[in-house]
Amino acid sequence: MKTIFTLMLTAILTDNIVLSKFMGICPFLGVSKKLSSSLGMGAAVIFVMACATVVTYPVYALILEPNNLTYLRTVAFILIIALFVQLVEIILKKIMPPLYNALGVYLPLITTNCAVLGVTLQNIDNGFSFGISVLNSVFVGMAFTLALILFSGVRSRIENADIPDTFKGVPSTLIAASIVSVSFMAFSGMQIG
Amino acid sequence: MSNFKEFTKGLIKENPNLIGLLGMCPTLAVTNQAKNGLGMGLATTFVLVCSNLIISLLKNAIPKSVKLPCYIVIIAGFVTLVEFILHGYVPSLYESLGTFLSLITVNCIILGRAEMFASKNKVIPSICDGLGMGLGFTLSLFLIASVREILGAGQWMGMTISDKIEPMSIFVMSPGGFFVLGCIIALVNKIAKRRPPEKIGCAGCPNAAVCGQKGECAE
Numbered sequence: 001m002k003t004i005f006t007l008m009l010t011a012i013l014t015d016n017i018v019l020s021k022f023m024g025i026c027p028f029l030g031v032s033k034k035l036s037s038s039l040g041m042g043a044a045v046i047f048v049m050a051c052a053t054v055v056t057y058p059v060y061a062l063i064l065e066p067n068n069l070t071y072l073r074t075v076a077f078i079l080i081i082a083l084f085v086q087l088v089e090i091i092l093k094k095i096m097p098p099l100y101n102a103l104g105v106y107l108p109l110i111t112t113n114c115a116v117l118g119v120t121l122q123n124i125d126n127g128f129s130f131g132i133s134v135l136n137s138v139f140v141g142m143a144f145t146l147a148l149i150l151f152s153g154v155r156s157r158i159e160n161a162d163i164p165d166t167f168k169g170v171p172s173t174l175i176a177a178s179i180v181s182v183s184f185m186a187f188s189g190m191q192i193g
Numbered sequence: 194m195s196n197f198k199e200f201t202k203g204l205i206k207e208n209p210n211l212i213g214l215l216g217m218c219p220t221l222a223v224t225n226q227a228k229n230g231l232g233m234g235l236a237t238t239f240v241l242v243c244s245n246l247i248i249s250l251l252k253n254a255i256p257k258s259v260k261l262p263c264y265i266v267i268i269a270g271f272v273t274l275v276e277f278i279l280h281g282y283v284p285s286l287y288e289s290l291g292t293f294l295s296l297i298t299v300n301c302i303i304l305g306r307a308e309m310f311a312s313k314n315k316v317i318p319s320i321c322d323g324l325g326m327g328l329g330f331t332l333s334l335f336l337i338a339s340v341r342e343i344l345g346a347g348q349w350m351g352m353t354i355s356d357k358i359e360p361m362s363i364f365v366m367s368p369g370g371f372f373v374l375g376c377i378i379a380l381v382n383k384i385a386k387r388r389p390p391e392k393i394g395c396a397g398c399p400n401a402a403v404c405g406q407k408g409e410c411a412e
Contacts, residue, residue, distance in 0.1 A: 020367045022222035026301060029217065071277070074295045075269040082262050111261070114218050114299045121292050166383045167375075170214060174375030181368040 004135060011139035013187040017115055018147040019177070020184060024115030028148060029173060038152040042145025046138060048110045049119050051088065052081050053137040056120045057130050077120050085111045115144060151180055196321045203325030209302045210333040211381045216302040220334060221370040222293050227350050230338030232286040234331025236279065236294065238324065240271045241303050245323035248311040255312075264307045269298045302330060333377075340373050341365055 015021060018028050024045075031041045056077050064070050089107050092100040110116055119140050123133035154176050163172050209215045216237075223233045247267050248255075255263045276294055279287040287294065297303070306326055311319040343349050345364030347356075363369050 022218050022367065022370065023296070025217040025221060029214075071273060074273055074276070074298055075266060078265050078269050078298050079262065082265055111265075114296045117299055118292055118296055121295055125292065166379045171375040171379035171382070174371045174378065178368040178371035178375065181371055182363075185366065185368060 003132075007132065007136055008139045011136060012143040012146060013184065016143050016147055016184050017119070017140050018144055019181040020188075021118075023118040024113050024144055027113055028144075028151065028177070029170070032148050032151045033155055035149065035152045035156075038148040039145070042141070042148050044107055044110060045113065045115065045144050046141030048081075048085060048088070048107070049116055049137040049141040049144075050134055052077075052084060052116055052120055053123060053133050055084055056080055057123065057133050060124055061130075073121070073124065074117075078117055081116055081120070082111045115140070147180075151177065154180060196318055199318045199321040200325040203322065203327070203329040204332065205329065207326075208329040208333055208381075209305070209326050210330050211378055212385075213302075213305075214378075215305055216300050216330060217374075218296065219293050219300060220337065221367075221374060223290055224334055224338035224341055224370060224373075225345070225365040226289070227335060227338045227342050229286070229289050230334035231331065232279075232283070233290055233293065234327070234334040236275050236290075237297055237300060237302070237330055238327025239275055240268060240297055241306060241327040241330075242320055242323040243271045243274075244268045244303055244307060245311040245319040246316060248307045249314060249316050249319035252312045260308075260312070264304060265298065268303055268307070272298045302326060337370075337373055337377060340377070341369055344373075345369055 011017070017023050018025065027041055027045075031037050059076060059080060060070075060073060064073055064076060085107055089100075092107075119137050123136055128136060155173065158172055158176055161172075167175070203209065207213065210220055219233055219237070223229045244264070244267050248264060251263075251267075272295060275297070276287070279290075279294065306323060310322045314322070339349060341364050343354060345360055345362055345366075347354055347358060347360035361369075364373065
């Protein structure tokens with residue numbers, strides 16, 4: 001129980017995937033303009049990350065590792081994730097149209113989100129067991145969502161601010177992200193566990 | 194002559210990183226040291242040139258409906274190759290780039306060039322385009338990494354610059370990455386006298402083909 005709590009705090013606060021590991025910056029800058037789209041994207045990412053781990057971990061442990069093919073993991077994982085996302089899209093469309101309407105637009109964008117591939121690779125690198133890997137993916141997805149939600153609040157303020165012309169748009173967004181990142185750095189002094 | 198133009202456009206005028214705003218994740222993550230930025234840039238260039246070459250050769254063989262998985266597998270194959278090469282010859286760089294070496298696979302620059310250029314053009318222009326875009330990316334990574342290393346560690350390419358000035362270590366940490374990148378993009382806009390991009394629109398987004406240009410992400 002204690003390790004799970006530690007894992008959660010580490011994933012969400014000290015090692016936040018967006019603000020300190022720099023994965024998934026594209027959706028972080030692109031989708032975080034409105035709270036509703038941040039929530040939609042976040043939910044889709046949590047879902048896909050957890051499912052991608054459930055699918056890729058057995059492939060790695062049962063197929064690649066026994067056959068000494070671990071160097072193929074990048075190819076195998078990205079292919080599985082790409083196929084899986086398409087599959088999820090088709091199934092959701094048929095079975096749960098309301099959920100599809102809520103997440104639909106964000107699902108295909110996730111295939112090329114480096115955070116998803118990054119998490120599955122890091123679970124393997126850290127030597128996590130299957131259960132811990134899945135939990136870690138959910139926590140990392142939550143961290144991504146938290147960063148997106150926090151930042152959508154910051155951005156809605158920037159929209160109305162009077163910024164010098166050269167800094168309008170992406171530069172000011174990046175500098176705001178830098179300040180949000182400073183606040184997350186404060187957690188790194190925390191002694192966990 | 195036109196091939197030369199395909200090559201030079203990626204260096205400055207259509208720099209994928211500072212003007213196109215693509216490939217942000219590695220730009221922020223590996224630019225804490227100039228040599229890491231350089232290594233990452235060159236590794237990406239290699240993958241970009243090879244994948245552009247193969248995709249432009251196969252452009253008529255790949256069915257439209259499965260082009261994305263096809264591109265990704267080709268790119269991932271070359272990324273695995275680069276991982277082997279770096280692991281064998283430059284293990285220190287392999288260690289410091291870590292997961293981000295594997296993540297070249299999902300770098301939007303490579304997928305973007307495959308989608309927008311290599312799948313529509315002949316082999317030689319595609320190679321020139323890949324080389325130019327790759328070197329443009331390398332150049333921008335090297336620039337950002339140099340600024341961060343000089344300000345944050347007081348060093349450049351591992352050489353100490355001055356002992357008298359206390360380095361501001363925040364620049365090599367994560368907030369410094371966002372800050373320096375923001376300032377450099379603003380500077381490029383100032384020099385180029387162009388209005389800064391309001392958003393990463395569908396035109397510049399390699400995912401546009403996947404989401405059917407619904408444009409929701411930019412809202």
